[in-house]
Amino acid sequence: MGVDKAEDLNTFMEGVVARNPGEPEFHQAVHEVAMDIIPYMADKPIYKDLRILERMTEPDRVVSFRVVWEDDKGELRVNRGFRVQQNNAIGPYKGGIRFHPSVNQGVLKFLAFEQVFKNSLTGLPMGGGKGGSNFDPKGRSDREVMRFCQAFMTELHRHIGPDTDVPAGDIGVGSREVGYLFGQYKRLVNRFEGVLTGKALAFGGSHVRTEATGYGAVYMMEEMLSHHNEHLEGRSCLISGSGNVATYCAQKLIENGAKVLTLSDSNGVIYAREGLRQEHIDWVKDLKNGRRGRIEEAAKEFGFNFREGKKPWGYKGELAFPCATQNEINESDARSLIKQGVRAICEGANMPTTPEAIKLFGAQKNVLHAPSKAANAGGVSVSGLEMSQNSLRLQWSESEVNERLRKIMKDIHSECIEHGVQKGGHVDYFKGANIAGFTKVANAMMAYGVM
Numbered sequence: 001m002g003v004d005k006a007e008d009l010n011t012f013m014e015g016v017v018a019r020n021p022g023e024p025e026f027h028q029a030v031h032e033v034a035m036d037i038i039p040y041m042a043d044k045p046i047y048k049d050l051r052i053l054e055r056m057t058e059p060d061r062v063v064s065f066r067v068v069w070e071d072d073k074g075e076l077r078v079n080r081g082f083r084v085q086q087n088n089a090i091g092p093y094k095g096g097i098r099f100h101p102s103v104n105q106g107v108l109k110f111l112a113f114e115q116v117f118k119n120s121l122t123g124l125p126m127g128g129g130k131g132g133s134n135f136d137p138k139g140r141s142d143r144e145v146m147r148f149c150q151a152f153m154t155e156l157h158r159h160i161g162p163d164t165d166v167p168a169g170d171i172g173v174g175s176r177e178v179g180y181l182f183g184q185y186k187r188l189v190n191r192f193e194g195v196l197t198g199k200a201l202a203f204g205g206s207h208v209r210t211e212a213t214g215y216g217a218v219y220m221m222e223e224m225l226s227h228h229n230e231h232l233e234g235r236s237c238l239i240s241g242s243g244n245v246a247t248y249c250a251q252k253l254i255e256n257g258a259k260v261l262t263l264s265d266s267n268g269v270i271y272a273r274e275g276l277r278q279e280h281i282d283w284v285k286d287l288k289n290g291r292r293g294r295i296e297e298a299a300k301e302f303g304f305n306f307r308e309g310k311k312p313w314g315y316k317g318e319l320a321f322p323c324a325t326q327n328e329i330n331e332s333d334a335r336s337l338i339k340q341g342v343r344a345i346c347e348g349a350n351m352p353t354t355p356e357a358i359k360l361f362g363a364q365k366n367v368l369h370a371p372s373k374a375a376n377a378g379g380v381s382v383s384g385l386e387m388s389q390n391s392l393r394l395q396w397s398e399s400e401v402n403e404r405l406r407k408i409m410k411d412i413h414s415e416c417i418e419h420g421v422q423k424g425g426h427v428d429y430f431k432g433a434n435i436a437g438f439t440k441v442a443n444a445m446m447a448y449g450v451m
């Protein structure tokens with residue numbers, strides 16, 4: 001980046017930081033995009049004159065609300081709920097709901113901002129949004145989770161709708177929570193409509209939605225490898241997390257003959273020297289979704305190694321799939337992965353890599369690195385397909401949805417190549433995804449005039 005562009009970036013970021021104090025994750029997400037988009041706009045003054053990037057960093061709307069609910073002891077609890085409606089230039093706001101104690105406005109703004117680019121990349125007509133609460137479902141009974149979801153939706157329902165804003169799940173919000181949220185919405189508006197995705201198959205859900213983010217990340221990895229004349233089969237893989245994205249990522253890798261060595265949660269990491277088998281993944285899914293236990297229990301059950309408080313990145317593996325949370329690969333993790341010969345990183349979680357780590361990976365010409373906005377777009381893609389099926393009032397078969405998902409991930413990869421190939425053939429997947437995601441939204445915003 002030249003001196004002028006670096007100055008432009010600094011000035012731009014100073015404005016973003018001043019307007020959004022105390023929101024480091026949001027600053028990080030915007031910086032990551034602006035680094036590519038500011039140089040890209042240099043010979044396209046129209047974007048600059050119309051302040052498109054600046055407008056994209058300002059959410060259309062942020063709704064914050066009180067959520068009061070009663071726990072099993074009859075005591076009242078108070079949490080805060082949010083919905084960030086970031087941008088609806090190319091379709092209704094779309095993005096998940098996260099229930100986790102770390103949720104705050106800045107975290108949701110980073111996720112909503114990322115979502116705008118991701119949804120654009122899918123090629124489907126979806127704008128970007130994100131919501132959630134600092135509610136911690138861990139250790140809460142089923143009834144408590146139900147009462148919380150009902151209280152949360154009692155306020156949220158005024159702000160969403162099938163043509164306005166269509167939320168989905170995220171960390172802490174799986175099919176159980178989506179069921180409670182949808183049930184309450186239906187009760188309040190007295191209409192059965194596709195206002196949430198990730199619903200169960202019995203009431204308007206789509207085949208492959210549960211699997212989509214994890215499967216999509218593996219399809220992305222396959223595309224990256226095949227572009228470089230390589231394959232998945234036999235490759236050793238490190239996965240973090242043990243929730244929805246991690247388990248389906250593991251499942252698809254095992255199905256395709258790769259060797260999955262690790263899974264983790266916020267307590268630590270399990271390591272299976274001989275590789276995890278499908279029966280282990282099924283057991284972990286049951287542990288997490290049914291009994292809501294800790295990953296350490298899998299180590300005890302199957303004799304795997306468990307390292308408390310550790311992440312998977314200290315182990316040797318060729319392919320890394322961070323599938324837990326933001327900033328889970330820091331500089332020292334990146335150094336360790338590089339030292340152990342990592343070939344590719346495919347981001348299942350949102351923004352799992354710190355800027356320092358991205359820089360380190362980027363400096364290695366033999367390391368491929370797919371950013372979350374491309375690599376984990378499979379989830380929202382099938383959510384988009386769920387919306388289409390709801391509008392048509394029909395349900396496509398599993399193989400049909402899976403084929404569409406594959407095609408979308410292939411197209412996303414091609415878009416990254418189109419805008420990200422560097423001299424010498426190295427692909428900057430971050431740059432490719434940022435530019436491809438940006439142009440579609442920017443062009444729609446320009447068509448609407450100044451608003």
Ligand code: NDP
Binds near residue numbers: 213
């Ligand atoms: P789940 O709630 O199903 O699982 C989350 C997993 O990550 C759990 O194993 C959890 O461990 C771990 N985790 C969460 N927070 C932390 C933390 N602070 N430190 C260490 N581990 C942590 O969520 P998902 O699998 O749905 O989501 C995982 C990631 O993928 C998120 O970044 C999400 O935004 C992203 N994503 C999800 C999509 C989806 O379709 N579900 C779509 C696109 C992106 P523990 O139980 O100990 O908290």
